[in-house]
């Protein structure tokens with residue numbers, strides 16, 4: 001008998017509504033009820049898109065850039081990306097090795113759809129951006145998280161990677177600096193990992209470099225392809241303008257990789273969204289080619305906030321936080337509060353329980369580390385005004401103090 005009941009595709013079976021969205025929804029509900037909730041969950045800069053970029057977009061609309069464009073990026077955008085890769089990363093790519101999509105997220109999704117067969121495995125350096133695993137699953141693959149330990153700065157250990165590789169492993173997904181830990185890989189950190197990849201030619205590298213401009217102190221970005229040119233023919237560099245230029249809403253990301261992969265990505269994109277927004281592409285050309293002087297000031301502001309958050313967290317007995325090299329996230333350990341009890345007598349059993357307590361009783365929304373593949377930790381996004389951050393840190397301190 002046929003049924004009219006909604007039946008989701010099997011590929012969605014293991015993918016629920018993300019914990020981050022649930023926390024966001026609960027925080028929004030509490031705010032509507034009048035509670036002064038501070039949300040430290042969002043993965044986007046609190047700055048505005050620079051004016052020169054906005055002006056370029058308006059000019060593009062007026063000039064009639066309002067039609068379909070070349071499928072995977074206008075010649076102008078591809079040229080700007082080629083120039084960026086040369087200027088900032090010392091890499092030589094041609095336009096046919098570049099793809100632009102609606103956010104780095106679409107580029108990643110396209111690449112996985114274009115390459116994974118049912119049951120193919122994807123090694124993911126964990127803790128990882130939650131979307132990686134769900135995107136692998138949607139594409140029919142099997143996510144294989146390989147956890148980087150805190151003693152190793154949350155970075156992937158080459159021996160652990162090698163142990164996780166099987167004949168079915170198609171990709172390693174690596175993100176530096178990382179969401180959620182802020183950990184960045186130096187050339188010395190990358191070398192043993194790249195050596196493992198050299199020994200396993202069936203494994204391609206997806207190098208997500210979207211936070212590369214947000215590196216602090218004397219840390220500098222290192223693209224694996226620059227370090228190991230032999231991996232160029234099986235690496236997809238993923239990047240975009242969302243984080244560097246505060247353009248999350250414009251939805252413009254890009255990839256650089258070998259021509260056959262780029263062509264396969266174009267096939268996937270041609271049957272989903274076609275080209276990324278013509279206006280956003282014009283804006284991205286200006287972001288990449290125009291003056292870059294807003295970046296250092298913004299970077300300095302993030303660095304100040306990183307220091308504020310890390311110092312405040314480490315001053316709270318029971319919590320600890322490694323000083324991240326980049327991005328705008330702090331990944332704090334909360335093992336010291338597990339097993340303690342709230343004033344109402346409820347036990348804190350997991351990082352998720354701790355995060356629920358912070359939100360429900362102390363008006364701070366943060367995300368449990370287990371969501372990113374490693375507990376008991378929690379992630380703070382510090383892309384928020386300094387005054388709010390100070391208030392939030394004081395609330396977390398009071399919340400922990402109130403535990404017995």
Ligand SMILES: Cc1ncc(COP(=O)(O)O)c(C=O)c1O
Nearest residue numbers: 043103104105129179240242253
């Ligand atoms: C590691 C990582 N990669 C990619 C993205 C996606 O960025 P985009 O806005 O370009 O889709 C994000 C966004 O949170 C991210 O954290």
